[in-house]
Amino acid sequence: MAVQKLTQSLVAKAICPPGQKREFITDTDTRGLVLEVRASGGRTFYFRYTDRSSAQRNMKLGDASVVTLDVARQRVAELHNEIALGRDPAATREAERRIPTLGEFVRDRYMPHIEGNKRSWKCDEVLLRLHILPVFGRRRIDAIPTADVLAFQHKLKAKGYAPGTCNRILVLLRYLFNLAAKWEVEGAGANPARKVDLFKLNNEKQTFLSKEQVAALLDVLATSPNKDLLAIVRFLLLTGARKQEALKAEWREFDLANRSWVIPLSKSGTARKVAISDPLVALLETLPSRGKSPYLFTNPATAKPYVDIWYGWSTARKRAGLAHVRIHDLRHSFASFLVNSGRGLYEVQRLLGHAHIKTTQRYAHLSDETLISAANTAGGFMPGAVAQPLVPS
Known part of the structure; x- marks a missing residue:
């Protein structure tokens, strides 16, 4: 290993001695700066220092054909400052290399x-x-x-x-x-997405079918080429179930004697119990799959549950003049019918399988007629309020 003052000219002209793979030249002016000269002609700057455990470390600074001698010396000075502050620059670099994309x-x-x-x-x-x-x-x-x-x-x-x-x-x-x-992944720190606010959503834009709209929809579905579609939609309206819960429903999940349907794996990831109404029992008794298939609704082309019913549903809703209605709106409407009939939000929460009442409140639509009736009830506390119009003062 040679020891001498490095100059830019020396860096450019230095050669490896014959018979050696590489030669290291230690600079006399900048402590820790080393130039590696390889037999292939390549030259690389290194920073050589002793870490806290007294082990010698060699930290690559860069290709000498790209990094100038002045830049290499400046970088060595910065690294000495890091060591003085108690940091190990090589260990820091190794940690950075472990940070994943x-x-x-x-x-x-x-x-x-x-x-x-x-x-x-x-x-x-x-x-x-x-x-x-x-x-x-x-x-x-x-x-x-x-x-x-x-x-x-x-x-x-x-x-x-x-x-x-x-x-x-x-x-x-x-x-x-x-x-x-x-998981303490290397490099993971403050979450850069945490301070970015979500866009505000207009949760009032939900569709709730009236009884007349339901009747019109069912009339159209009765003529659908998909003979199961009418029963599927009726099932959704009578249970408030999600589409996939209905399409994957199996007969073994139903206890008609005790009027219950246990969905084995709901959206929350756990089983939930749904009460079965008299109209639903009547519907189940008419399904052609009963006693013949493990599934309530079986695709005749595959003998398996329907993967989706989009085409038949989309065609039917347009024919019924309800092109804006989504199939999930049947679940909204189920909740709306219950609330407008005077059922409490807790009951609706249990029937929909919501973990939190706040979620149920989004479905608790009240019809204009219900609100007007409520307002009239409040007005009954004031004698003569209905007969006497408001007069500007």
Whole structure:
């Protein structure tokens, strides 16, 4: 190992002695600065120092054909300052190399986790593949600032995505960073998505069918080529069940004697019990699958449950003049009918299977007639209030 003062000219002309693979030249002017000269002609600057455990460390600074001698000396001075402050620069660099990109974290940690623990993992996979990873996948998880997440959110909206869709993507991004911090992944710190507010949603825009609209819809469904569609919609209106809960329902889940239906795996991930009404019993007794198939509604083409009923449903709702009605609005309408009939929110909560009453309140629509009746009741406390119009003072 040679020891001499490095100059830019020496760095450019230095050669490795014959018969050696490499030669190290230690600079006499800058403590710890070393130039490696290889037999291949390559030259690299290193910082050589002793760490806290008295072990010699060699930290690569850069290719000498790119990094100048002055820059290398300046960098060595900075590293000496770090050591004086109690930090180990090589250990810091090694830790930084262990910090994964968001794409690596999703691939190696997140997807294996949710595939075994989350029923809707395929939805996450789609949102990640189409929206999040194309933007942030190649960036280290410690190099994604809040400003970039905010810009990402507004770009989604500018592309025409609904506020609810933008919120689902943002919530998933928040969840990724929260899990990274929980699992103590290298580089995971403050969540850059935490301070980005969700878009406000207009929860009043919900559709509740009137009795007349239900009758019109059922009349159209009676002529649908899908002979099961009418029964499926009636089932949804009589139970308030979610579409997939109905399509996957099996006869073994029903106890007609005790009037109960136990959904083995609801949206919450647990089983829930649904009370069976007299009209529902009557409907179940008419289903052609009874005693012939394990499923309530069996697709005759596959002998398995329907995967979806979109085409038949969409055709029927348009013919009934209800093109704006979604199939999930049948669940809304079930709750609305109950509330307008005087049933309490707690009862509706239990029938819908909501864990929190706040969720049920979104479905607790009251018809105009019900509200007017309530207002008239309040007016009854004032004698003559109905007969005497308001007169400006």
